[in-house]
Amino acid sequence: MKFEVLHTCKQSGAKIGKLYTDHGVIDTPVFMPVGTHATVKGLSPEEVKATGAKIMLSNTYHLYLRPGHELVEQAGGLHKFMNWDRAILTDSGGFQVFSLSSLRKISDEGMYFNSFLDGSKHFFSPEKVMEIERALGADIVMAFDECTAPGISHDEARSAMERTLLWLDRCSKIELKSHQTMFPIIQGNMYADLRKESIERTLPYAKCGIAIGGLSVGEEPRVMYDMLDVLQPLLPKDMPTYLMGVGTADYIVEAVSRGVDMFDCVLPTRIARNGSAMTKNGFITIRNAPYKDDFSPVEEGCDCYCCQNYSRAYIRHLIKADEIMGGRLLSIHNLRFLARLTEKIREAIWQDRLLDFKKEFLANYKA
RNA sequence: GCCUUAAUAGCUCAACGGUGGAGCACUCGGCUGUUAACCGAUAGGUUCUAGGUUCGAAUCCUAGUUAAGGCG
Numbered sequence: 001m002k003f004e005v006l007h008t009c010k011q012s013g014a015k016i017g018k019l020y021t022d023h024g025v026i027d028t029p030v031f032m033p034v035g036t037h038a039t040v041k042g043l044s045p046e047e048v049k050a051t052g053a054k055i056m057l058s059n060t061y062h063l064y065l066r067p068g069h070e071l072v073e074q075a076g077g078l079h080k081f082m083n084w085d086r087a088i089l090t091d092s093g094g095f096q097v098f099s100l101s102s103l104r105k106i107s108d109e110g111m112y113f114n115s116f117l118d119g120s121k122h123f124f125s126p127e128k129v130m131e132i133e134r135a136l137g138a139d140i141v142m143a144f145d146e147c148t149a150p151g152i153s154h155d156e157a158r159s160a161m162e163r164t165l166l167w168l169d170r171c172s173k174i175e176l177k178s179h180q181t182m183f184p185i186i187q188g189n190m191y192a193d194l195r196k197e198s199i200e201r202t203l204p205y206a207k208c209g210i211a212i213g214g215l216s217v218g219e220e221p222r223v224m225y226d227m228l229d230v231l232q233p234l235l236p237k238d239m240p241t242y243l244m245g246v247g248t249a250d251y252i253v254e255a256v257s258r259g260v261d262m263f264d265c266v267l268p269t270r271i272a273r274n275g276s277a278m279t280k281n282g283f284i285t286i287r288n289a290p291y292k293d294d295f296s297p298v299e300e301g302c303d304c305y306c307c308q309n310y311s312r313a314y315i316r317h318l319i320k321a322d323e324i325m326g327g328r329l330l331s332i333h334n335l336r337f338l339a340r341l342t343e344k345i346r347e348a349i350w351q352d353r354l355l356d357f358k359k360e361f362l363a364n365y366k367a
Numbered sequence: 368g369c370c371u372u373a374a375u376a377g378c379u380c381a382a383c384g385g386u387g388g389a390g391c392a393c394u395c396g397g398c399u400g401u402u403a404a405c406c407g408a409u410a411g412g413u414u415c416u417a418g419g420u421u422c423g424a425a426u427c428c429u430a431g432u433u434a435a436g437g438c439g
Contacts, residue, residue, distance in 0.1 A: 036401050057400075095400045103402095116402045142400075185400090216399050244400035251399075266401045273404045274397090289394070319404090320392095327404050 001139065001181045001208045003239050012257045012354040013232075016346050019209070019240060021139040022179035023079060023087040026054045028240050028261040029345050031252065031338040032089060033269065036062050038072075038082040040335075041269055042328045045084045050305060051332060052339035054086055055139070057264045060132050061093030065115050065122075069135040077137030089264070090138035092129050094164075094185065094213065095245070098147035106146065108163060126167040130174035130182075138180065142211065142244075143171040145185040150219040157189035161198050164213075172205050183242060185213040190223050192230045199234045209262070210235075211242040216251065221367075224251070228258040235259045249278065249341055250367050253358050256345050268338055272330035275319040278337045282366035286330065291316045304336035305329075 002020045009015070019026040033040045033048055036059040040048045048056060058078060063069060075081035078088055097104060097111050104113035110125035126144045133141035145164040148157060164187045171182060184205040188194030202210060212231065215224045228243075235241050240261035246252065247265020255263070268278060275287030279299045284291075286298065297307035298315065306315070306329040318326030348357035 034401065041401080042404075059401080062401085089400095091400050096402090098400090100402070145400095147400075211400080213400070218399090242400090247399055265399050266403085267399045270398060270401065270403065270405080274406090275404090276398085285396085322404070324404065 001179070003208055005238060007350055008237075009349040009354045010352040011356070012349070012358075013259060014256050014345075014349050014354050015237070015259075015261065016349045017240060017261065019087075021055075021087040023085060023139055024054055026087060027342075027346060029252075029256045029342050029349075030054065030262050031247065031335075031342050032057050032262065032264040033335050034264055034266045035082075036266075037066075038063060038078060040331070041273065042324065042331050043269075043335075045082065047305075047328075047332060048084075048335065049086065051335035052343070053335060055089060056084065056086070057089050057091060058082075058136070058138065059093070059096075060090050060129060060136065060142075061096040061124075063090075063136060064093070064132050065117055069132040073135040073137070079137065087140070088138040089140040089183075090133050090136050090142065091244075092133065092142040092144045093124055094142070094145035095147050097124075098149070098217070106163075108166060110144075110167075126170035127174055130171050130176070134174070134176050134180065137177060140209065141176060141180055141182050143168045143182055143184045143205075145187060145213050147214045147217065148187065148189050149217055150190055150223070152189060154191055154194070157187075157191050157194055160189070161187045161194050165198070165201055168202065168205055181208045183209045183211045185211045185244070186231070187214045188227075189214060190219055190227060192227070195227050195230045196234065199231055203234075203236065206236060206239060209240045209242060211244050211262075212260070213244045215243065216245045221251070221254075225254055225258070228255060228260065232258045247338065248367070249280070249338070250362060250365050252338070252341060253345065253361050256349075257354055257358050268334035269331045272334045273327035275316075275326070275330070277330050278334045280361070281364055286312055286316050287319045288316075298330070298333050299337065302333065302336065302340070304333050306333040306336075 004018045006016045017028045032055050033053050034057045038058050072081050104111050112123050129144040144167050146160040148160045168184050184202045186198045186202050188198040242262035243255050243260045246263045247267040252263055276283050276285050277298045291312040294312040315326050315329055348354045
C-alpha cells in the first residue's frame with residue numbers, strides 16, 4: 001500500500017492524495033461508509049459503489065462474534081464473502097471496548113468481555129485482534145486501542161494512552177497478509193499534553209497512515225477542534241490521517257482544514273434509517289409533517305439516485321409506513337452527500353482555497 | 368318485536384365501588400471508530416346519553432341511543 005500526495009492547499013495546509021490499495025485507489029480526503037456486519041445496512045455493494053464510495057469499514061468485534069472470522073476466511077476473506085471488490089478497513093474492536101463497557105473487564109493483557117449475543121466469555125489481546133483482522137483480510141486494519149469518554153481524569157487518560165501504546169507495540173509485531181497495512185491510533189482523551197505525547201510516540205508505528213481515536217465521543221465540538229489544533233502541526237505530511245467516527249459535514253470541513261484526510265461514521269446511514277437527511281444546510285427530518293406534501297427532491301441539485309427519482313413526500317410516506325425503502329433511499333442520499341462534499345473539498349484544495357470554501361460552507365450550514 | 372352482549376384517548380384494549388392507564392397511531396426531539404429500520408418526549412378523556420343508589424360510580428340500578436349476534 002502506498003500514499004501519494006498530489007497537492008497541498010497553500011491556504012490551509014490540507015492535502016489531496018491517492019491511497020493505492022490492492023482493491024483500488026482512494027482519493028483523499030475521503031469519507032468511508034460503515035458496514036459493521038459486512039454490509040452497509042440496507043444497501044447492496046453496487047448501491048454503495050454508486051454513491052462514489054471507494055472504501056468501506058467493517059468491524060472486527062462483530063464479525064468475530066458472528067459469523068466468526070474463521071468462517072469469513074473460509075469464504076475467501078471479507079471482500080469475497082460480501083462481494084465488495086473495493087478497499088475495506090476493519091475497526092479493531094477498541095471502540096466496542098468503550099461503547100460496550102458494561103460487558104467488559106480490561107487489563108494490560110487485553111479485554112475480557114461477554115458477548116452481547118449470548119453472554120459467552122471472550123478475551124481480546126492485541127495479538128488476538130490482529131489475528132482476527134488478518135483472517136478477515138481488510139486492506140487497512142486498525143490497531144487495538146482503548147477509547148475513553150470525556151470527563152475522565154488526567155491520570156485515567158494517561159493510563160488508557162499508555163495501554164494503547166503498549167497494545168500498539170504488540171499489534172505491530174504480528175504479521176499481516178501482504179496486501180494489509182495497520183493504522184495505529186492516537187489517544188490522550190481531551191488533554192493537550194497527552195494528545196501531543198500520544199502522536200509523538202505513535203508516529204514511529206505509522207507506515208501508511210495514522211488514526212485519531214477518542215474524539216467525537218460526546219465532547220463539545222470546540223473541545224474536539226482544540227485537540228485537532230494540538231495535533232495538526234505534528235501530523236505526518238506524507239501519509240493520511242484518519243479521524244475515527246466523524247461524519248457530519250461541519251466536522252468534516254473543520255477537520256480537513258486541520259489536516260485530516262479520512263473519516264468514517266455510522267451517522268449518514270443511521271439517521272437515514274431513522275428518517276433524516278443530510279443537506280448543505282444541515283440535517284432535515286424528512287419524517288416530519290412539513291414534508292407530507294413536499295414533492296421536491298430531498299436536496300435540490302443532488303445527483304444521487306434518491307434525489308433524481310423520488311420526492312420528500314414519497315420518502316416521508318415510506319418512513320412513516322415503516323417501509324425499508326425509505327431508509328434505503330435516504331442512506332443512498334446521505335452517503336452521496338458526503339461523497340460529494342469530499343469531492344468539493346478536494347476541488348477547493350486543488351484551488352488553494354479550502355479556508356474560503358469552509359467559510360462559505362459553514363455560513364449556510366446549520367448544525 | 369323479543370333476548371343477549373357491548374360502548375373508556377384517533378385505533379385496539381386495561382382499570383376490586385376509592386387519583387382513568389397501556390400499546391399502536393399522531394406531533395416533536397435525539398442519534399457521530401452501529402448491541403440502533405432505534406431511543407426518548409409532548410399531546411390526546413363530559414369513561415355513549417339522561418336519571419338513580421352511594422361519603423364516593425368507568426364500575427351497581429333504570430331508561431334511552433348505537434353496534435354486533437341470536438330468536439321470531
